[in-house]
Amino acid sequence: MRTVDVAVIGAGFAGLSAAHALRDGGAKVLVLEAQDVAGGRVKTIVHDDGLAYEKGGQFYCRDMTNIAGLVEAYGLTRRDVRKEPGVVAMLGGKRKVLERDFLEHHFFEKIFKADPHRPGSLGNWVRSLGLDAEAVAMIESGCEEVLGRPIEELSFRSTLECLSKFESFENTMEYCCAEGLGTLAGLMAKELGDGFQANAPVSAVGRKDGLFHLATPIGTVAAKEIVYAASPVVLRRIDWRAPQDEWLKRHPNRFVAGKMRKIVLRYGKPFWRGSDFGWLGQTDSPSGLSVMDASNVEGTLNVLAVFCGGTAAVAMDGLPDDAILAKVMNIIEPMLGPQVRQPVTVVQTNWTDHPWVGGGYATWARPWETEDPWSPMRQPHDGLHFTGAELAPAFPGFIEGAVRAGRDVAARMLQRR
Numbered sequence: 001m002r003t004v005d006v007a008v009i010g011a012g013f014a015g016l017s018a019a020h021a022l023r024d025g026g027a028k029v030l031v032l033e034a035q036d037v038a039g040g041r042v043k044t045i046v047h048d049d050g051l052a053y054e055k056g057g058q059f060y061c062r063d064m065t066n067i068a069g070l071v072e073a074y075g076l077t078r079r080d081v082r083k084e085p086g087v088v089a090m091l092g093g094k095r096k097v098l099e100r101d102f103l104e105h106h107f108f109e110k111i112f113k114a115d116p117h118r119p120g121s122l123g124n125w126v127r128s129l130g131l132d133a134e135a136v137a138m139i140e141s142g143c144e145e146v147l148g149r150p151i152e153e154l155s156f157r158s159t160l161e162c163l164s165k166f167e168s169f170e171n172t173m174e175y176c177c178a179e180g181l182g183t184l185a186g187l188m189a190k191e192l193g194d195g196f197q198a199n200a201p202v203s204a205v206g207r208k209d210g211l212f213h214l215a216t217p218i219g220t221v222a223a224k225e226i227v228y229a230a231s232p233v234v235l236r237r238i239d240w241r242a243p244q245d246e247w248l249k250r251h252p253n254r255f256v257a258g259k260m261r262k263i264v265l266r267y268g269k270p271f272w273r274g275s276d277f278g279w280l281g282q283t284d285s286p287s288g289l290s291v292m293d294a295s296n297v298e299g300t301l302n303v304l305a306v307f308c309g310g311t312a313a314v315a316m317d318g319l320p321d322d323a324i325l326a327k328v329m330n331i332i333e334p335m336l337g338p339q340v341r342q343p344v345t346v347v348q349t350n351w352t353d354h355p356w357v358g359g360g361y362a363t364w365a366r367p368w369e370t371e372d373p374w375s376p377m378r379q380p381h382d383g384l385h386f387t388g389a390e391l392a393p394a395f396p397g398f399i400e401g402a403v404r405a406g407r408d409v410a411a412r413m414l415q416r417r
């Protein structure tokens with residue numbers, strides 16, 4: 001049996017960041033990752049063309065200093081994302097060119113003025129605003145893309161709490177990492193040496209003689225403390241055996257994970273340049289679908305990223321990839337023109353109901369919760385600590401948030417030593 005000071009469950013950016021900080025603080029750490037690679041909701045693949053494709057989390061901006069610092073520290077390349085004016089919207093089947101995107105139009109200016117303790121769903125609040133049907137449809141679709149759920153299924157309080165922790169909304173899609181942020185996660189895991197173990201899902205946790213005992217395919221790991229660094233939705237995959245951890249069996253029911261499918265389309269030429277399609281296309285049918293220019297500014301990488309969240313993700317569930325691509329093309333052709341049908345490379349990833357991360361982009365509290373279900377996870381429970389993008393002190397639900405949350409929990413643990 002291997003014994004460590006801290007066992008970290010999950011090698012997303014939160015778990016990796018916590019592990020590095022704890023190790024730097026002198027703790028003996030072992031990160032146990034269920035999947036064959038580190039990164040979690042960030043996943044990079046390299047195609048035959050030698051280019052890195054981001055299947056999950058991808059963008060960051062200048063205010064996200066922790067992830068930007070990691071890209072630099074590991075010698076990877078920051079690349080600027082092209083973002084030109086012009087949002088094309090399909091609303092009620094009609095094509096319109098907007099100056100701002102679906103959410104900027106009505107959402108942000110209103111939500112920050114609302115009562116932060118308002119009970120009920122985000123949808124309930126949106127309907128209370130007295131906006132016209134088109135404005136409501138725009139908010140609904142924008143939210144479904146960014147939050148991944150129908151707005152009826154999201155708690156207003158949880159959404160506002162998340163947004164209020166954003167330090168800036170300026171251009172959150174400013175940069176990418178040329179080699180891929182999944183590559184960065186891989187390097188961080190590698191640097192941990194034998195402190196990182198892939199293909200090691202933790203299936204049960206008990207407590208014995210003052211130590212946690214974690215059941216994994218590589219045998220039992222004993223640890224003085226645990227950092228759980230994954231979505232609360234997948235807590236249910238672990239059999240929590242100690243009486244004091246009994247609540248963790250019920251806790252996942254208080255959350256929902258986002259439904260999300262991401263499709264990356266690469267083109268030989270950026271045929272949309274110079275047209276009224278600047279950087280973003282959005283539609284209310286299906287709600288939650290958007291397409292954005294994720295190309296580099298040099299014009300050597302011409303990529304559109306299609307995000308299908310909420311209703312759009314559900315509409316595509318269970319269909320084969322080629323049927324989904326055909327559906328998506330029918331939706332985005334009116335925005336971009338017929339050349340959109342000729343991508344050189346297509347990479348599709350379905351994050352909906354992902355067994356190890358729950359879904360994408362983030363996990364949310366259900367609207368009918370009377371108490372904040374995140375509160376119990378913000379405190380330690382006799383050596384059991386929680387972290388993850390959603391528990392971040394800033395930029396929750398984002399990669400920057402994951403790094404900050406991981407570093408934050410480690411700092412609190414080291415302080416108490």
Ligand SMILES: Cc1cc2nc3c(=O)[nH]c(=O)nc-3n(C[C@H](O)[C@H](O)[C@H](O)COP(=O)(O)OP(=O)(O)OC[C@H]3O[C@@H](n4cnc5c(N)ncnc54)[C@H](O)[C@@H]3O)c2cc1C
Pocket residue numbers: 009010011012013014015032033034035038039040041042055056057058059060200201202203229230231234237238260261262351356357359360361362387388389390397398399400402
């Ligand atoms: C399609 C998509 C696009 C996104 N776009 C962006 C973006 O552009 N910018 C941005 O900042 N954010 C984006 N995000 C969100 C961002 O990727 C996440 O918020 C962040 O990566 C979450 O990190 P985490 O470490 O908290 O959790 P996760 O990445 O979910 O990591 C948790 C890890 O724990 C592991 N695990 C779970 N259970 C167990 C177990 N029992 N035993 C062992 N291991 C376990 C999982 O396999 C996983 O590797 C996107 C997400 C998706 C899905």
